[in-house]
Amino acid sequence: MSRALEHDYIGLAENPSMDGSSDKLCSSSSEDGKTLKETELRLGLPGSESPERKSGAGVCLFGKELHNKLNVLKAGTKRGFSDAIDTSPTHGSQGQGPSLFSPRGANVAKTLVALDTQTEVGVAPQSAKPVQENNNQVAATNGHANAPAAKAQVVGWPPIRSFRKNTMASNLTKNNDEAEGKPGFGCLYVKVSMDGAPYLRKVDLKTYKNYVELSSALEKMFSCFTIGQCNSPGLPGKDGLSESSLRDLLHGSEYVLTYEDKDGDWMLVGDVPWEMFTDSCRRLRIMKGSEAIGLAPRAMEKSKSQN
Amino acid sequence: MMNYFPDEVIEHIFDYVASHRDRNVLSLVCKSWYRIERWTRQRVFIGNCYSITPERLIRRFPGLKSLTLKGKPHFADFSLVPYDWGGFVYPWIEALAKSRVGLEELRLKRMVVSDESLELLSRSFTHFKSLVLVSCEGFTTDGLAAIAANCRFLRELDLQENEVEDHKGQWLSCFPDSCTSLVSLNFACLKGEVSLGALERLVARSPNLKSLKLNRSVPLDALQRIMMRAPQLADLGIGSFDHDPESEAYIKLKNTILKCRSLTSLSGFLEVPPHCSLAAIYPICPNLTSLNLSYAAGIQGSELIKLVRHCVKLQRLWIMDCIGDEGLGVVAMTCKYLQELRVFPSAPYGNPAAVTEKGLVAISMGCPKLHSLLYFCHQMTNAALITVAKNCPNFIRFRLCILDALKPDADTMQPLDEGFGAIVQSCRQLRRLSLSGRLTDQVFLYIGMYAEQLEMLSIAFAGESDKGMLYVLNGCKKLRKLEIRDCPFGNMALLTDVGKYETMRSLWMSSCEVTVGACKSLAKKMPMLNVEIFNENEQEDCSLEDGQRVEKMYLYRTLAGKRKDAPEYVWTL
Numbered sequence: 001m002s003r004a005l006e007h008d009y010i011g012l013a014e015n016p017s018m019d020g021s022s023d024k025l026c027s028s029s030s031e032d033g034k035t036l037k038e039t040e041l042r043l044g045l046p047g048s049e050s051p052e053r054k055s056g057a058g059v060c061l062f063g064k065e066l067h068n069k070l071n072v073l074k075a076g077t078k079r080g081f082s083d084a085i086d087t088s089p090t091h092g093s094q095g096q097g098p099s100l101f102s103p104r105g106a107n108v109a110k111t112l113v114a115l116d117t118q119t120e121v122g123v124a125p126q127s128a129k130p131v132q133e134n135n136n137q138v139a140a141t142n143g144h145a146n147a148p149a150a151k152a153q154v155v156g157w158p159p160i161r162s163f164r165k166n167t168m169a170s171n172l173t174k175n176n177d178e179a180e181g182k183p184g185f186g187c188l189y190v191k192v193s194m195d196g197a198p199y200l201r202k203v204d205l206k207t208y209k210n211y212v213e214l215s216s217a218l219e220k221m222f223s224c225f226t227i228g229q230c231n232s233p234g235l236p237g238k239d240g241l242s243e244s245s246l247r248d249l250l251h252g253s254e255y256v257l258t259y260e261d262k263d264g265d266w267m268l269v270g271d272v273p274w275e276m277f278t279d280s281c282r283r284l285r286i287m288k289g290s291e292a293i294g295l296a297p298r299a300m301e302k303s304k305s306q307n
Numbered sequence: 308m309m310n311y312f313p314d315e316v317i318e319h320i321f322d323y324v325a326s327h328r329d330r331n332v333l334s335l336v337c338k339s340w341y342r343i344e345r346w347t348r349q350r351v352f353i354g355n356c357y358s359i360t361p362e363r364l365i366r367r368f369p370g371l372k373s374l375t376l377k378g379k380p381h382f383a384d385f386s387l388v389p390y391d392w393g394g395f396v397y398p399w400i401e402a403l404a405k406s407r408v409g410l411e412e413l414r415l416k417r418m419v420v421s422d423e424s425l426e427l428l429s430r431s432f433t434h435f436k437s438l439v440l441v442s443c444e445g446f447t448t449d450g451l452a453a454i455a456a457n458c459r460f461l462r463e464l465d466l467q468e469n470e471v472e473d474h475k476g477q478w479l480s481c482f483p484d485s486c487t488s489l490v491s492l493n494f495a496c497l498k499g500e501v502s503l504g505a506l507e508r509l510v511a512r513s514p515n516l517k518s519l520k521l522n523r524s525v526p527l528d529a530l531q532r533i534m535m536r537a538p539q540l541a542d543l544g545i546g547s548f549d550h551d552p553e554s555e556a557y558i559k560l561k562n563t564i565l566k567c568r569s570l571t572s573l574s575g576f577l578e579v580p581p582h583c584s585l586a587a588i589y590p591i592c593p594n595l596t597s598l599n600l601s602y603a604a605g606i607q608g609s610e611l612i613k614l615v616r617h618c619v620k621l622q623r624l625w626i627m628d629c630i631g632d633e634g635l636g637v638v639a640m641t642c643k644y645l646q647e648l649r650v651f652p653s654a655p656y657g658n659p660a661a662v663t664e665k666g667l668v669a670i671s672m673g674c675p676k677l678h679s680l681l682y683f684c685h686q687m688t689n690a691a692l693i694t695v696a697k698n699c700p701n702f703i704r705f706r707l708c709i710l711d712a713l714k715p716d717a718d719t720m721q722p723l724d725e726g727f728g729a730i731v732q733s734c735r736q737l738r739r740l741s742l743s744g745r746l747t748d749q750v751f752l753y754i755g756m757y758a759e760q761l762e763m764l765s766i767a768f769a770g771e772s773d774k775g776m777l778y779v780l781n782g783c784k785k786l787r788k789l790e791i792r793d794c795p796f797g798n799m800a801l802l803t804d805v806g807k808y809e810t811m812r813s814l815w816m817s818s819c820e821v822t823v824g825a826c827k828s829l830a831k832k833m834p835m836l837n838v839e840i841f842n843e844n845e846q847e848d849c850s851l852e853d854g855q856r857v858e859k860m861y862l863y864r865t866l867a868g869k870r871k872d873a874p875e876y877v878w879t880l
Contacts, residue, residue, distance in 0.1 A: 158712075159765075160652065163469070168602075264475065
């Protein structure tokens, strides 16, 4: 499920590599990506392939040598203190050698979310609430990613107020035909609530391309709230939060994913084409199956048949 | 000599002293002046709501009428501060309500405002007149309904860029018929619909209304009717400008606009038709001193240029980068009185037709009065900055954001140290500076040497060593706010001059090189500081080891001690 993990931008990934090397999931290079040279920044020369010279290709923070070698992040994990310790060889070595930015390489790498066409892509969410910027066109393969019109993204950069960013983003989704060819703000945050959970989350609908990705991200995000149910007898995957047991949980009897549309009505997720859904979705709610009776007769039947 | 004046005379003199800083200075002269000053102080500004407790503030200034509070650190605007960090206004309103303070004005920035707070506010102060909320969150239209319904003498309700949940109530209808005192109403940031009838009736019975900013749900025909009823408006924010150019409503609007000779400030255009023409606005453009089209996403650059040609008196311009370098050239030729310019990106990572250093140079050549700049651009050069510095020595605020955070001089590939160095050397009154682009420690040397009036500095992805930060801390004597992200500044820089932080409001450092141990040591040495570390690691049993690098640190001076409302991930050392 590495692909899904790599898509988990919002956090709470059960990522076993959190304390270990960050190479496992997403390093695009076969070498040890932690050496200083690897994370060294060099400028692209004028006229080079550095993507900032390509028209409309968005902005690249680093020289092109960095692209293939960048020891990017553990996909889907939060930056914890353990991250810092792991890459400590590069810390404290300040101003070494000719590279302009070597001590920063690792650090900035951590904040870098998505890179140019040749890079592996990963994410380091930085905050508990998923209020980060994400490339809505992330590719997540192993080193030969060809993210269409990929942009370099760093959390909180450029420094535009969230309100302004969100407003412009929803403007662009409204005027879709006007916005063709224009790189957009690309974020559409909606609240996600889950019945019984103590707090809500937010997701950026633009980071998903279809319902499967959304549903998989939500499963991970809210998995911690379903621990109790997972361990109850009668459900498969008793080792806690395995993917399959979660899926059964969400797709099975317990929960139904619904959304509030522009008119204020609560609808079942999945009926309309994805683009139409993102255009009209204002918030999401993971509803207990029992409450969703009027809403989702299909889901109830399905759950009955599975039980 | 002043000792022989009766208190009433001194009070009378103090009435003429309005600025917070001047009053602060007065209060330090002697005990008697301290006493007189505190009893007569009506307006108080608290730059960090955690620097003092509300109770203490009320004790000192019982005559308080106007309170300004700021909550979250500035980088919260860019999603760097986690959810629920703090900045709750409720304890303040509660404390004020319990006291005998006759609060009339409350201005909040980056605070969490609940509906309960708004309701309590609306019920507790009979003469409450003015509520200004900037970049706040946590409330819904229900809270606004309470303000509308209960504040009988409300003059100002100004909502700027807040995240407001729309509950589809009719909050605008909650203004009673007896409410005729409105001077300023701004609900442009609201996403939902408002009752147009209630809005029109409200405008009709508010003869003093000078400033009205509508949200996108207010259609053109309603706008026309509103403008007819309020020809005295000086400041207008247009909601929807969506129209059929042939329609009667649009023709009516054009005629109505001709009558609005008092309009000097225009904003909004939150919804526009495709290929929108702004010709209807041209007649009032020559009167405009302020124009904010930074949210007018649908307006093409060519149309913006046509509009700007008419705006000869403009002093403040907020615009999107689709105006282009060429458009900025037109601004430079037309707007000779321009003082403040903000150019926002129309797309976050670059619109190739957007602005570069050329636009900025053109502006500097045409607009010598320019003192405030916020400029998002694709590229910059040292030569351009040096030219700008020479042409515009009056900068007070200079904020440059090169979208590619590490980009060097686009021509020479050198760092931009010299360019920013020229700015600080030439602009001796500079109070606020934001840096971007490729920068070494050298730029900080310049800043430390020349930026004597600098109060706020924002740094990202810059510098090479601790020396950079030290140059700033040592050199900028008036520094109040320093915010740093993703720079190689570490413990040595943090700890060399700990006393400095007591002269400042706050310091933010994220993704730098400081460790937990250094922060602990700092906190220990400086009990008057709150040193907060954010531990957003999911593993809650992760303990703080001294050698660990700190992801986010926010420290601020305070008289209030450790705050009690911090969420779990905030560790105050």
